[in-house]
Amino acid sequence: MMGQLEEIIIRKVLNEGPVNFASFMELALYHPEYGYYTKPGKKIGRQGDFYTSVHVSHLFGQALARQLIQMGSFLGWEGLALVEYGAGEGFLAKDILESFAKERPELQGGVTYYICERSHYMREEQRSLLQPFLSQVRWIDDLAAVNGGKPVKGIVFSNELIDAFPVHRVKLVDGELKEIYVDYRDGELVEILGPLSHPQLAEYFPFLGFQLEEGQEAEINLRALDWLSHIGRYLFCGFVLTVDYGYEVRELAHPLRRAGTVMCYRQHRADAEPLKDVGLKDITSHVNFSALMKYGEQYGFKTTGFTNQMKFLAGLGVGKALEDPDLSPWEKQRMALALKELLMPDRMGERFRVLIQQKGLDEIPDLLGLKGFSVM
Incomplete structure (x- = not known):
């Protein structure tokens, strides 16, 4: 049975023509009424579709x-803003605020602990969970709102945010880069190839010094670059700390990534069919950390350090x-099992990466999470 969101997307395609995958993913995840993240319902945890750290x-x-x-302590607490992007149900904010107390x-x-959250449903979930800390928490739409559009000193951080940004998908065909679009044919949504919808798509991999192989598919996350550029515009001094699953661009050469990294999650089952069950499951792609680092330099950031979750937490x-x-x-046994999940290389320890970037600082600080590991 066709869902309401799928009907909306089909009408859009019939009226306007095929849409690029980024536009499709935006609707699937963030449509105001029927998007996966914007509508009510448990997303994370045992009763949801996936787990986070x-x-x-x-x-x-x-x-x-x-x-x-x-x-x-390094930046100085006076006038400092803590800004979490994409706080989910608010459990990370709760753990952090309890630890601070x-x-x-x-x-x-x-x-002040700022939460940048676009989903009104999630905001209500967060307010409910963070009742003891409401005097310290403010909800905002973006970093510009922290100081009325003026420059901010702060720490911007996120956990599994960027993997849910809508991505463009491209494929190298006969030596030419094509973009993957979503069309409606023979009663179903299908993928087709078309011209690049944005000039930056053609510049992306050459800028990173990488060449796709013939027939290879890959994602380009322009939304992540816009997000980092926005932070660079308003953060005059501070750090950006990003935790997510992903890779460096050279890892794209691995045969397992020849078809890209887009995955879907529903009731703790994974599939690679984003055009099925639209709005009922999460759609993600691996984060290209090389892009965040290299484009970040254009936005005024330096890379403080890049490591995996195992080394960071250790x-x-x-x-x-x-x-x-x-x-x-x-309790000790339960904690040991949790640590195994967080730290072991075959669990979350290696798959999740941690990138710390800095701006407006003369020196690279010796941060605990990077202790003993080289700065890239």
């Missing part, structure tokens, strides 16, 4: 809070939680 254990948020505290109680009321001493003498054997 935040839902595996409070240890992730507690470790991240330690990194934010070190960054804040425990580790730095003197900051209570002195630092540098922040996440395993020390097991040394708590008050833990019962059951």
Whole structure:
């Protein structure tokens, strides 16, 4: 049975012609009424469609809070903004704010925690969960709103945000880069090839020093570049900390990535059919961290460091939680299993990467999450 969102997309295609995949993905995930992320319903956790590190254990948020505290001490707390983009149901914000209250109680009321969230449904979920901290939390549409359009000193961070940005998909055919569009034919949505819809698509891989192979498909996340450019426009001093699953551009040469990285998740099952069950499942693609680093330089950022989640959390001493003498054997076992999920290379430890970028700083600080690991 065809859903309402699929009908909307089909009408759009019939009236306006094929749409590029980025436009399709925007509607599938963020349509005001029927988009996957904007409509009510459990998305994350056991009853949802996928897990994040935040839902595996409070240890992730507690470790991240330690990194934010070190960054804040380096920048100076006066006038500092903490800005989380895409806060989901608010569990990471809750873990961070609870850690701040425990580790730095003197900051209570002195630092505002901003949440940039486009989904009104998610905002209500976050408000409900963050009731004890509402005096410290503000919801905004973008970084420009933090200081009335004036420059901001702050720390901008996100966990599994960019992988859900709509992406353009391209394919090299007979030596020419083509874009993948969504059309409606013979009673169903189908993919077709067409000309590039944006001039920046042709410049993207040459700028990164990478050449697609004949027949290879790949994603280009222009929304991520717009997002980082926007942050660079308003952040005059501070850090951008990005946690997500992804790769460096050279890893695109791997045979497993020849068809791209777009994946869908529903009820903890994965598939590679984004045109099916539109609006009922998450659609993601791996983050190209090389693009964030190299384009970031154009927006005024320097790369502080780039590592994987295992090394990042280990540098922040996440395993020390097991040394708590008050833990019962059951609690210790449960914590050990959570740490295994967060840290092991075959779980989240290697698949998730951490990129820290800085702006307006004369030196590269020795951050705990990068301790002992080289800066790229």
